[in-house]
């Protein structure tokens with residue numbers, strides 16, 4: 271596979287792809303995401319607004335596969351549900367124009383559950399159908415694998431080749447303890463007054479549990495509904511960015527540029543992919 275990684279973030283699709291293909295170009299407007307991508311993958315994504323990249327420029331990369339995670343806010347449970355009308359869908363709409371004229375041979379799109387049945391889903395499905403391609407709409411969560419994290423997502427897989435849904439891989443169940451740092455960062459502990467104020471709304475997990483909630487981009491700022499907090503003998507603390515990264519299935523060597531604040535690191539991770547689930551979705555193209 272020769273891959274265009276669109277809305278590349280920290281490069282989750284590239285990790286999921288492994289040696290099954292090569293990313294010929296990645297695109298993202300976020301400087302922090304691109305610096306992280308460069309540090310980990312050795313290539314700098316094009317810092318371009320995808321809505322403005324001409325069809326010819328995309329075609330010139332010679333890709334046969336698109337892997338994409340468009341912004342999910344227009345389809346989120348907590349978002350405005352404006353779908354294609356949302357300004358953050360402009361790049362997706364542009365890509366659908368490109369698809370109409372010059373479709374890739376294969377595509378995998380990842381998004382939140384609200385994408386299914388949306389106007390964007392209908393538009394993508396129409397494009398896929400109109401080119402006689404095959405389509406699978408998959409829904410999966412790392413917790414089904416079983417992996418100790420909730421991150422239910424939709425994967426739309428499209429290909430010129432017939433597609434068949436695959437069973438979920440049988441990974442061994444693991445406890446949260448296996449994903450924790452060897453040494454705790456004391457600054458992650460919630461001060462008593464903060465803990466008292468938010469305690470009732472916190473999603474608390476213990477190291478021996480086999481679950482954690484979905485970590486969202488606002489985990490560094492919010493307490494309720496943003497991800498799990500770890501209860502230890504010492505108190506209650508946030509999961510560190512490396513711990514969240516492990517729960518997403520990012521490799522142990524994954525790093526952030528030193529200059530990025532804790533809040534930005536959580537934001538990038540909260541936008542990210544579950545690597546084992548994305549890798550499973552990609553297997554459908556084999």
Ligand SMILES: C[S@@+](CC[C@H](N)C(=O)[O-])C[C@H]1O[C@@H](n2cnc3c(N)ncnc32)[C@H](O)[C@@H]1O
Nearest residue numbers: 277278279280282298299300319320339361541
């Ligand atoms: C849901 S995240 C994708 C995360 C990615 N799959 C990963 O593994 O980290 C969406 C990404 O799209 C980027 N983005 C949003 N709108 C964009 C646009 N119009 N053009 C280019 N990049 C955009 C954001 O900066 C963000 O990094």
